Structure formats: structure tokens, C-alpha cells
Amino acid sequence: MNLYSEIIMDYAKLKKYKKKMNDADTVKEGANLSCGDEIKLYVKVRDGKIESLSFEGKGCIVSQASANLMIERVLGESLENIHEILENVEKMVKGEEYDKNLLKNVSIMENIRSYPNRVKCFMLAWRTLENALKELNMD
Amino acid sequence: MNSKILYKDFPILDRKVHGKKLIYLDNAATTLKPKVVVESLKDLYYFHYSNVHRGIHTLATEATNLLEDARRKIANFLNASPEEIIFTSGSTLSLNTIAHSLVKSGILKEDSKVLLTTVEHHANFVPWQRLSKIYNYKLLYAKPTGRMGAILIEDFEKFIKEEPNVVAVTGASNVTGQRLSIRRIREMFEKSILVVDGAQLVPHTKINVKELDLDFLVFSGHKMLGPTGIGVLYGKKELLEKMEPFLYGGEMIDKVTLEDTTFNILPYKFEAGTPNLAGAVGLAKAAEYLENIGMDEVENHIKELTDYAINELMKLDFVELYGPLDETQYGIISFNLDGVHPHDVAHFLDESFGIAIRTGHHCAQPLMMELSSKSRLDFPNATCRASFYVYNTKEDVDALVEGLKNVKRWLGR
Numbered sequence: 001m002n003l004y005s006e007i008i009m010d011y012a013k014l015k016k017y018k019k020k021m022n023d024a025d026t027v028k029e030g031a032n033l034s035c036g037d038e039i040k041l042y043v044k045v046r047d048g049k050i051e052s053l054s055f056e057g058k059g060c061i062v063s064q065a066s067a068n069l070m071i072e073r074v075l076g077e078s079l080e081n082i083h084e085i086l087e088n089v090e091k092m093v094k095g096e097e098y099d100k101n102l103l104k105n106v107s108i109m110e111n112i113r114s115y116p117n118r119v120k121c122f123m124l125a126w127r128t129l130e131n132a133l134k135e136l137n138m139d
Numbered sequence: 140m141n142s143k144i145l146y147k148d149f150p151i152l153d154r155k156v157h158g159k160k161l162i163y164l165d166n167a168a169t170t171l172k173p174k175v176v177v178e179s180l181k182d183l184y185y186f187h188y189s190n191v192h193r194g195i196h197t198l199a200t201e202a203t204n205l206l207e208d209a210r211r212k213i214a215n216f217l218n219a220s221p222e223e224i225i226f227t228s229g230s231t232l233s234l235n236t237i238a239h240s241l242v243k244s245g246i247l248k249e250d251s252k253v254l255l256t257t258v259e260h261h262a263n264f265v266p267w268q269r270l271s272k273i274y275n276y277k278l279l280y281a282k283p284t285g286r287m288g289a290i291l292i293e294d295f296e297k298f299i300k301e302e303p304n305v306v307a308v309t310g311a312s313n314v315t316g317q318r319l320s321i322r323r324i325r326e327m328f329e330k331s332i333l334v335v336d337g338a339q340l341v342p343h344t345k346i347n348v349k350e351l352d353l354d355f356l357v358f359s360g361h362k363m364l365g366p367t368g369i370g371v372l373y374g375k376k377e378l379l380e381k382m383e384p385f386l387y388g389g390e391m392i393d394k395v396t397l398e399d400t401t402f403n404i405l406p407y408k409f410e411a412g413t414p415n416l417a418g419a420v421g422l423a424k425a426a427e428y429l430e431n432i433g434m435d436e437v438e439n440h441i442k443e444l445t446d447y448a449i450n451e452l453m454k455l456d457f458v459e460l461y462g463p464l465d466e467t468q469y470g471i472i473s474f475n476l477d478g479v480h481p482h483d484v485a486h487f488l489d490e491s492f493g494i495a496i497r498t499g500h501h502c503a504q505p506l507m508m509e510l511s512s513k514s515r516l517d518f519p520n521a522t523c524r525a526s527f528y529v530y531n532t533k534e535d536v537d538a539l540v541e542g543l544k545n546v547k548r549w550l551g552r
Contacts, residue, residue, distance in 0.1 A: 004483070004486075004487070004549065004550065009550075034500075035481070035482055035498065035500075035521050036499065036500050036519055037480075037482075037519075037520075038520070058480075058517060058520075059480060059519075060480035060481075060483045060519075061480065061483045061550065062482070115486070118486065
């Protein structure tokens, strides 16, 4: 049951990043229609870097832990770095070789690759971030 | 019924999941297949296979006879005549065929009214809703005012004066397991065309379409031990004869000229293209298997398990149960655990106990909204669903209850 290890459970319960942000540059909603999971991601960017990031929503342990791990990892990163991180997250869930040092703590969920049905739970926050950044780039 | 004896007919029940014996409680999604059904497919493909109709050679004749035998068996199963039995790919195509044919035939038109419920599976909801956008008929919705998504007979009564042209309702909800009283609905809407989505009803009980005076009944083979990709559309002959086909193509035609086309007789008029011969043969074998057990036996067994499970689950104070929880609930139990998301519940049950349940919105998003408004939990827009069939036992229910206690202990927040 290493998908439900103590550390992942702790990340799922983390309250630090779970809040509304009133001065966000963009707010992006994401949903997994098949399971009802929803996320609302608040993003603030300064000088090409993520200055703050928070989320609201409900979902399973996998989706909640993934959102918290994601925020912890990408805060303060440049948008360019985040693209590289996103690429490596994709590789990680697909079971391909990826840069573990780059993903840092995110790799505690590496085992998600053994559960294809749960990958979409894991990816919800990441896809929403990707969409939010696309929107910011377009502005 | 002795489910332990039936066990030997279902080889898949012997397999292990994560090292545990499989406990399969996902029967509302699809049922497992007995050996006789799989062998009927094998026998067909190995020894009698050909395309049906119009063939002169021996195999074509044998294949055609097998298809028409299957049709007669299904007709007997429902007390219909063979020409009223249309083979489709499943309930979804059956319902789409009915809705599209009714509008194409002008039977359902601008200012007509269609009465649905908000507990329908999307398959009996989206076709009517989308076609209403093009053909401008009016949709009426009976909403459940009973316990946690349960529909009361009063919820229908208020629409009698509307005189809907079509009443399209589920025979049994795939989320709450509630059986609607089709008999009462028929009496209330005597003049309406009555469409019954029997996907969760036909596998559980003997249906007599004549006695219930149904205009249309649809169901899927794979939810009653048959193969996937085969289903049935029963329609009253007088109605089917008046209706324009939904799909056009081979076999459904009579005479084709450059100017126009006339159609084949029933039921072929509604079966364009090469039919799913193997599916039909397998479905007929599944129906025979169920009749050998006895549909009353099947029904009693499933009801007994459902009542037992409701009773046991009610003892768990961290479980919220949906549906009526009364004599109308058959075969399906939807629930949530306080503080644990359904996906985590299902994952944990599978990995630690080999128990298969389904989670999600069960293709019934309008009903999820209804449950959300009544839930005392932080409702996750999804539920866990355990559903039973002939091979399930009380031991399976006990395993589920034990499993849920463990889930709560490990994952409960």
C-alpha cells in the first residue's frame, strides 16, 4: 500500500496551500469528470516566477497529495523550469526514465505509475497548472 | 439458491487479485460470464460461423437459424413476439434508436412533451435532452423527493395533467437500486408512449411486456451474464411499424432505387448492417442459464443479499447510505464513507482485500447533484457502489463490511 504511505497521507492532509487567493493573476479550474474531483488553482507570477500558488477543491488522497506536492515543488520556480518539471512528471507517471533530482519530493508518488486508473487523479493539479500557465503566456 | 454451487460455472471467481480471492461486487457495471455462455460463442465461431441471411450455403443457413433461435428465446423471455425483438449493441443504442426514430417519424414533434426523471442514467437522459434542442419538444422532470434520491409515486402524479406524449423512465436506478413501479406509472400515463430503461431491471426479474403494457423496453446483455456489445430493443409492433428507422444500410431495406428506398419487415427494418450474431447467441444462452436457475430465485437471492448488506452497513456510523433502503431497493447499494474519497475506498478494498466495487458519478450527474444537496457529508460528487448478482454470497457482504472498517481505520481523516 505504498500509494497510501504515511508521508503521502500527510501531504494529502496539508492545509498550508489550501486556500483562496484574492489577488491571483489567474484562477484556473480543473475537473476529472469521471470521478467528480474538482480543483481551483490560484496563480500569482512575478518577474517570470511563480510567487504564490494555492488551491481549493475536493478530491481523493492521491489528487490532494499531488496538488500539495506540486505547489511545494514549483513555488519560486521560473515558468521555464516549470515546463521541464511538467515534462518529467509526465515521464514519471508513464513509467519512463525521469530526473528524480529535479522533481525532488514529488517522486515519493512515483508508484502512481503502477496504477493507471489513478494517474488522472494524480495529474489533475498538474494539468490545471499547465492550463493556467498557457493562459498567462497568452496574455 | 446455492451460490456456492454456481461458483464453479464462473472460472474468473477462482482468480486472485493482489493475492486475495476475488470478491466481485461490480455487477451493475457488468456481470461475469458463466462457462456455458463462453462455450456458446466458441461453438458458433468454431463450427457454425458465417454471415446471416441472404446466404444460400450451409453455414449461412446455420448461422441464420442460430440468430433467429436466439431472437425467439429472447422473445419468450419477455413474452413478446420475435418481430418485436430488435438486437442492438446495448441499452444506449436502443434508447438512441427510440428517441431518434420517434422524432424522425414525427410522433414526437414541436410542443410534444417528454417526461423523464432526474435519476436517469445519461443514456436515458442525454438523447432526449439533445434532440429536444433540435426538435423543440418540451422536457419535464420528475424529481426524487424521497429518501436520498428515491422517487415517490407523487413525484410522477403531478405530471398526469401535463399528458406527456412520452414517458421515459428507468426500471431500476443504477445508483440507488430503487425499482420504480412501472405498473403504477403505466396506469397514470395510459395514453403516453412508455419507454422503460431495463438495464438494471431485466437482469433481476421476470418481465412480461404484454402484461405490463410497455411500449418500449431496452436492456443490455452484458449485465445479465451475456457478452458485451449485444442488447435488446423491445417495441410494440404497431409502434415500430409506424416508425422511421434510425440507422440506414444493408439488410434493413426492401427495395432501393435512385429515387427512394422502402424498408424490410420487422424487426430487420431496425437492424442495419451485419448483426452481432455471436452476441445474440451468447445472450440467449445467458437468458437460458438464468431461467434454469429461475428468475424468481434470482430475484429473491439478490433481494436477500441487498437487505442483508443494507442492514450490516447501517451498523457502521461512518457510512452514509443513499437510496430508499426499503423493499424497492434491489441489487445496488450506493454509499460514502465520512472523510474518505470513494476512489481511495475502492483502491484500498481492491488492493488489500481483492474486493471490486465501482466509484464515480455512475453516469448520473443530475442525481449526484440531488444527493449532494441531501448529504450530511462533504459530498465528493461521487459515490461508492456495491452491486450483487447470482454468484454473490453473504460472505462477500461480510468481507465488504470488514474491508470498509479497515479503510476507515487507515484512511479516515
